[in-house]
Structures are given as C-alpha cells and as structure tokens.
Amino acid sequence: MSLDFDAVNADKILIRYDIVVESSEKPEDIAKQYLPENQFLRQIAQDVMNLKSKDIEKHVSEALETLSAEDIIEKGLLAGMDIVAELYGRGIYYLPHVMVASDAMTRGTRVAEAALSGERKYKGVVMMHAAEGDPHDIGKNIAAVLLKSNGFNVVDLGKDILVDTVVAEVQKQKPDVLTGTALMTTTMSAFSRISSRLKEVGVELPFICAGGAVNREYVESYDMGIYSAKAAEGPGLANKALDGWDWKKIRANWDDIINGKA
Ligand code: B12
Incomplete structure (x- = not known):
C-alpha cells in the first residue's frame, strides 16, 4: 500500500x-x-x-x-x-x-x-540491506547515496530482508562489501546470524553494520562485523576493502580510518 x-x-x-x-x-x-x-x-x-x-x-x-x-x-x-x-x-x-x-x-x-555528478565507472560493489523485520531505511538510503556518489555500484536489497535472502544474494552476486542497518533491538541479532551463515558457506567479507540499535562492541562480537555510526563513514570503510584489506585489518585500524588517518 x-x-x-x-x-x-x-x-x-x-x-x-x-x-x-x-x-x-x-x-x-x-x-x-x-x-x-x-x-x-x-x-x-x-x-x-x-x-x-x-x-x-x-x-x-x-x-x-x-x-x-x-x-x-x-x-x-x-x-x-x-x-x-x-x-x-x-x-x-x-x-x-x-x-x-x-x-x-x-x-x-x-x-x-x-544532481550528483561524476562518471559512473564503478570501482566496486556494495550490497546493502535493512535487517530482517526492520522497516527503518532512511539511514541506509542516505548511506547508499553517499556510496554511489563515491563511485560504488550499490546493490540495495531493501528493508526487512530475510537473513536467508541476504546470504543467498551475497553468494550469488559476490559484492566487495555487505552492509546492514538495524534500528530496533528486536532486529539487530539478524547480523550475527548472517555472519554465522556466511562462515558456514565459506564466504568472508567486510560487513558494515549500522543503525541506532547497534554499537561497536556488539558489531565486533561476531566475525566480519565493522561498526559505523554515520553514513558519511561508508565510503572510507568500503574503500579499504577495495584496497585489499580484509575485515580483520579494517577492524584493527577502525579508529584511524574513521579519523581519516589511514
Ligand atoms: C523514522 C522512524 C520510523 C519510520 C521509519 C521510516 C523509514 N522509512 O525508515 C516509521 C514511521 C515507519 C517507524 C516505524 C516504527 N518504529 Co521507528 N523510528 C523512527 C525514528 C523517529 C527515526 C529513525 C531515523 O530515520 N533516524 C534518522 C536516520 C538517518 O538514522 P539511522 O537510520 O540510524 O542512520 C544513521 C546511522 O545509523 C548511519 N547508518 C545507517 N545505515 C547505514 C549504512 C551504512 C553503510 C553506513 C555507513 C551508515 C549507516 O548513518 C545515519 C547517520 O548518518 C526513530 C527514533 C530515533 N531516535 O532514532 C524511531 C525508532 C527507531 N522506531 C522505533 C519503533 C519501536 C518503531 C515501531 C515498532 C513503532 C510502532 N509501535 O509501530 C515501528 C516499526 C513497525 C514495524 N516493525 O514495521 C524505536 C525502536 C526501539 C528499539 N530500540 O527497538 C525507535 C528508536 C523510537 C523509540 N525511541 O522508541 N519508525
């Protein structure tokens, strides 16, 4: 409707x-x-x-x-x-x-x-979604705009996306980076489930997790999770994945990346 x-x-x-x-x-x-x-x-x-x-x-x-x-x-x-x-x-x-x-x-x-300028010559693929059960997608949509304007090809799965769907799409489309947004305490656990499921199927990639329901401590409690508080941080974090940094290296250098020192 x-x-x-x-x-x-x-x-x-x-x-x-x-x-x-x-x-x-x-x-x-x-x-x-x-x-x-x-x-x-x-x-x-x-x-x-x-x-x-x-x-x-x-x-x-x-x-x-x-x-x-x-x-x-x-x-x-x-x-x-x-x-x-x-x-x-x-x-x-x-x-x-x-x-x-x-x-x-x-x-x-x-x-x-x-009105965003720039040639559409994509430098990498970022797959985005809002967590299973979560209708809040404003922050995700803003982050998508900023990633696109920084030259990324954004595959936006949408909001309230099932864990199964996210895992299947990652396997199918093989993005460089996955992102998730959760604003509700009832939906944030989808991220750790996605992480476990991806590990089971042998996929590892940086998984940027954001939204008011999560914090850095929670996001770093599961493999692949990289925390972000602001949409504007998305391009800087995703750029590191294209530089060949794996999620462990991005996580270890998180403060420097966020503060523009890495
Ligand atoms: C707008 C809003 C809605 C809108 C959502 C519209 C939409 N299309 O998104 C509507 C009206 C639909 C809505 C509905 C509900 N909402 Co609401 N909603 C909000 C509200 C007021 C603002 C959220 C928001 O858009 N903030 C602005 C955006 C920009 O922030 P953001 O998404 O966090 O994004 C920022 C960062 O997280 C980050 N970011 C986000 N994604 C990404 C991705 C990447 C890659 C990167 C790098 C960064 C990034 O960047 C952004 C900043 O730069 C919040 C209150 C609050 N204080 O947050 C409640 C809130 C999130 N809602 C809440 C609730 C409970 C609900 C409802 C269940 C209410 C109800 N009783 O029906 C329903 C959901 C029903 C359902 N299950 O379908 C609660 C959640 C509580 C909780 N902790 O679980 C909140 C916190 C309100 C509250 N204090 O109780 N809501």
Missing part, C-alpha cells in the same frame, strides 16, 4: 504541547540546537521538521545552485530528521509526524541524488 502524503495536512496532526509545557521547552527551542546556519540548509531542515513534503523538492533544487548534493543531504535533510527523531523520542511528535517527515526526507534525497 502506498500512502498519499500530498493529501496530508500536517497542521492537523496533534502535537503534544502538554509535554512541552511540563518540560518548559517548545519544539522550536529543541530544534534550535540542530538547525544549520546556512539559510538554504536551514529551510530544508525546517521542511523536514515541519513536514512540508510539498515544498522540499523546490527548496532542494534552489539550494543545489550554490551547495553540493552531499552537503544538502548531510547538513540539511539529516539535520531535519535529527530534530524529528528528538521530538519523537520526547513524545512530542507521534508516528504520523515521523511518516510524513520520512516522506519529505526521501523526496529531498531523490532530488539531491539526481
């Missing part, structure tokens, strides 16, 4: 100002600390935060006249989604807000992605 977000009047979705009164902070105050200074980026972040799905494509196109697609995604669209996540976490926004904001984010990302 596809939802028609154009028909949504965001002003009619209840915002829980009662919680705000209790905590003496308004959504606008909470948003202030995340909003970028640049007026175009600020407008885009506010579009996501204020659920302005209809305006965002126009605003991203305008911003592209002076800013790079990567900056628009990372500093505008993502900043807006951070605010939405914060407001949702505090119980001020409800699920409908998050869904409309996700739609705005996706539309904006599509316009920015179309």
Whole structure:
C-alpha cells in the first residue's frame, strides 16, 4: 500500500504541547540546537521538521545552485530528521509526524541524488540491506547515496530482508562489501546470524553494520562485523576493502580510518 502524503495536512496532526509545557521547552527551542546556519540548509531542515513534503523538492533544487548534493543531504535533510527523531523520542511528535517527515526526507534525497555528478565507472560493489523485520531505511538510503556518489555500484536489497535472502544474494552476486542497518533491538541479532551463515558457506567479507540499535562492541562480537555510526563513514570503510584489506585489518585500524588517518 502506498500512502498519499500530498493529501496530508500536517497542521492537523496533534502535537503534544502538554509535554512541552511540563518540560518548559517548545519544539522550536529543541530544534534550535540542530538547525544549520546556512539559510538554504536551514529551510530544508525546517521542511523536514515541519513536514512540508510539498515544498522540499523546490527548496532542494534552489539550494543545489550554490551547495553540493552531499552537503544538502548531510547538513540539511539529516539535520531535519535529527530534530524529528528528538521530538519523537520526547513524545512530542507521534508516528504520523515521523511518516510524513520520512516522506519529505526521501523526496529531498531523490532530488539531491539526481544532481550528483561524476562518471559512473564503478570501482566496486556494495550490497546493502535493512535487517530482517526492520522497516527503518532512511539511514541506509542516505548511506547508499553517499556510496554511489563515491563511485560504488550499490546493490540495495531493501528493508526487512530475510537473513536467508541476504546470504543467498551475497553468494550469488559476490559484492566487495555487505552492509546492514538495524534500528530496533528486536532486529539487530539478524547480523550475527548472517555472519554465522556466511562462515558456514565459506564466504568472508567486510560487513558494515549500522543503525541506532547497534554499537561497536556488539558489531565486533561476531566475525566480519565493522561498526559505523554515520553514513558519511561508508565510503572510507568500503574503500579499504577495495584496497585489499580484509575485515580483520579494517577492524584493527577502525579508529584511524574513521579519523581519516589511514
Ligand atoms: C523514522 C522512524 C520510523 C519510520 C521509519 C521510516 C523509514 N522509512 O525508515 C516509521 C514511521 C515507519 C517507524 C516505524 C516504527 N518504529 Co521507528 N523510528 C523512527 C525514528 C523517529 C527515526 C529513525 C531515523 O530515520 N533516524 C534518522 C536516520 C538517518 O538514522 P539511522 O537510520 O540510524 O542512520 C544513521 C546511522 O545509523 C548511519 N547508518 C545507517 N545505515 C547505514 C549504512 C551504512 C553503510 C553506513 C555507513 C551508515 C549507516 O548513518 C545515519 C547517520 O548518518 C526513530 C527514533 C530515533 N531516535 O532514532 C524511531 C525508532 C527507531 N522506531 C522505533 C519503533 C519501536 C518503531 C515501531 C515498532 C513503532 C510502532 N509501535 O509501530 C515501528 C516499526 C513497525 C514495524 N516493525 O514495521 C524505536 C525502536 C526501539 C528499539 N530500540 O527497538 C525507535 C528508536 C523510537 C523509540 N525511541 O522508541 N519508525
């Protein structure tokens, strides 16, 4: 089923100002600390935060006249989604807000992605997915855009992908790197299962695992797992795999790679 977000009047979705009164902070105050200074980026972040799905494509196109697609995604669209996540976490926004904001984010990302320059001469294949049972794919989609803009051929399996499917696709398509995203504590265990299954069938490759449900300690508790906290780290980690580094070497040099020293 596809939802028609154009028909949504965001002003009619209840915002829980009662919680705000209790905590003496308004959504606008909470948003202030995340909003970028640049007026175009600020407008885009506010579009996501204020659920302005209809305006965002126009605003991203305008911003592209002076800013790079990567900056628009990372500093505008993502900043807006951070605010939405914060407001949702505090119980001020409800699920409908998050869904409309996700739609705005996706539309904006599509316009920015179309503007990414560069010859499509692929340097390697990255296979991506969101964990079995997990519908959260915004971070994965952003990471995909950044990997593509860095010259990788991205094979995106999608969201809520069965462990069996991931293992079968890796065997079939033989990517250089596999990635997984999990935002729910109930779905993150799929990664260790994928790791065990790949070992059983004799496949080893760097497996970048991300999403709010996982941390470095967890990801490094199973073979092949390489932790990532930010989409922007994806290309740097994947580049190492193309340089011939195996997952053990990438893991051992993780801090240096993330800090741009390796
Ligand atoms: C948006 C959202 C949704 C949207 C998802 C839309 C979509 N298409 O993704 C919708 C509305 C569908 C949704 C649904 C649900 N959600 Co929700 N959702 C969120 C919310 C508010 C924001 C998540 C988000 O998009 N963040 C922004 C993105 C950019 O972050 P990210 O994915 O982590 O990506 C970053 C990094 O992880 C990294 N990254 C991610 N992937 C990759 C890949 C690579 C290769 C690299 C390098 C990096 C990388 O890069 C990004 C930053 O640069 C969070 C709250 C929160 N604080 O996170 C809850 C949250 C994740 N949801 C939650 C829940 C419980 C649900 C529901 C079960 C709610 C319900 N009761 O129905 C349902 C799921 C039902 C189901 N099973 O189908 C919980 C999970 C709790 C838990 N620990 O298990 C959270 C944490 C809210 C909460 N505090 O309770 N949700």
